[in-house]
Amino acid sequence: MAHGHVRPVSPVVDHAALFAAVPDPHVVLDGDLVIVEVNDAVLKVMGLSRDAVIGRRLFDVLPDGPEHADNRRSLRSCFLRVLASGKAETLAIRRYDVRSSVRPGESGEQWWSTVVTPVFDPDGTVGAVIVRPQEVTRFVLDRRLRGRRPGNPPSVPLLSRLLRVRDGQDPEDSPRRQEAVEAETYQRGQELERLNEELRQAHTRERGVAIALQESMLHSPDLPRHPDIAVRYLPAVGTLNVCGDWYDVVDLPSGGLALAVGDVVGHGLEAATVMGMLRSALSAAARTVSGPAQALETVGVYARSVEGAPGSTAVQVMVDGENHRITYSSAGHLPPVLLRAGGGCEFLDGATDPPLGARPVHVARPQAAKRYTPGDTLVLYTDGLVERRKEDIDVGLARLTGVLASFAGLEPERMADAVLARLGFTSGGANDDIALIIARL
Incomplete structure (x- = not known):
């Protein structure tokens, strides 16, 4: 008989039986905090049958009364945070008078430490939480000092x-x-x-x-008149949901349409303040000048007098729907994409100039034009959508055009969500701010 290394056979695990046999109490709650599963240890501790707890809200099963009000508030807040954030939390030790017949001769006072852990659905959202209460009554009672009860200073x-x-x-x-x-x-x-x-x-x-x-x-009063335009705004993680990126949609007096996105250096409230000033200036300039280059020239002069504004980037595109013509100019910003109805992509990179406020004196900005076919899609975005650390920007741009081409048949609203999801921006924000406009022409 030949001898050699024999690979062990992995046992088939009955996860339901394993969950039931775990000695510590475990409770599974759905998104509405309804009990969907418990293990045997929970029933033993509470002295209740399975039918008495499954399908009931957790707070209908836990001890009630004014002495437990603070516990219930803390638990509820913890559950909601875990459902929203997808991060586990541990609550400090708390007292509960759990209904139990396991230790009839002992005090009804029990102390518990609770861990709440998220359970993720296949789409990455939190669909349930597992609550693991650990009784520490013996620990607490053994360490009372001179009759002082835990929780009292x-x-x-x-x-x-x-x-x-x-x-x-x-x-x-x-x-x-x-x-x-x-x-x-x-x-x-x-x-x-x-x-x-x-x-x-x-x-x-x-x-x-x-x-x-x-x-x-970011309010664009003209946007509701354009059902074929979708906008998205994702602040960087940890920025109080504010950022220096912006988008704007403007109906022009001539009957055309102006679309713009921009990016202020930095994050948070300071960047958002500068963003608001530059966005308002560009929105006003677009309504009063003859083209995007002149609008960016005006804002560039203004940016030199605003602290934190020099170095900001912006791109503006004006759409002449009657003549099917796009006119555009960029101040240091990444090029918009013209997505053809058949799925081909073209970068509008024929009129790129330095960022706003970068020149100490006025110099006329370049402007370019491109014809489009009704049914084409115009995509404006900020760098957070395509940039990745330690990756060449061309790789990110190629990734974006590939994703756009695969979703060319979708309407703008669905396309915006699909693009963000495919690029990995489905939850929790991003490492950098993102502004996105998708307009069906």
Whole structure:
């Protein structure tokens, strides 16, 4: 018989049986916080049957009453954050009077530490959460100091003694010092959770103000009259949902249409402020001058007097629907794409000049024109859509045209969503700001 390395056979895992047998309690909740599955440990702890919990909202099963109101608020906030962010969270130790007949001779007081973990659907969204409560009652009871219950702050003399013990200034040896450190750690953990909740609430308020400000600055009153134009705006991650990129859609007095996107250096509120100023200036210039080059010249002069504006890029395209003609000019911006109805792509790169405010004196900007066929699609975008770290920009541009060609038959709204999804911008924002216009001509 030949001998050699024998590859072990992987066992077939019954995941349902495995979940049921896990010794720690695990609860699966759907997006509405309804219990869709529990393991046997949950039923044992709660002293309830499976039929009594499956299909019910978690907060209809957990202990009720005013003494548990704070626990319920913290849990609910935690669940909603995990559903929205897709990131696991751990709650500090909390007291629950769980309905249980497992230990009839003991106190009904129980202490639990809870971990909430997201479960992702195939499309990358959070479809459910797993709640893993871990009972730490013995730990808490064993470490009560001089009758002080967890959650109640120690008296000043006792706290002073605990700190002396922790710092080695007390004659008692290590057991008491360890006890003091654990008590202080628990108390600080509770305080940290309260502070985190206050910070989340403050961030939510600030984010609401920032979103309202950005929406106001990006408002295009002419856009609703153009159902064949789709716009998208994705701020970089961690920027309070505001950024320095912009888009604009303007109906011209001549009967034509002006489309523009731009990019201010930087992120956040400072960049958004500069963005609002340049966008307004370009929008006004487009309505009063004869072409995109003159509009960018006007804004370029203005940019030299605005702190943070020099170096900003912009591109404007004016569409003459009667003559099927596009006129465009770029101030240091990436070229728009003309997507032909058959799927071919052309870059509008015949009139590129330095960014706004880059020249100390006025120089006329170039302008170019291109004819189009009804049914073609014009795509304007900012660099966050195509740039990747350690990758040549030409690679990103080729990737964009390939994606656009594959979706040439879609209407603009569906095309915008499909392009962003194919390029990997489906959730959580991006590493850089993105503004996008897709217009069916």
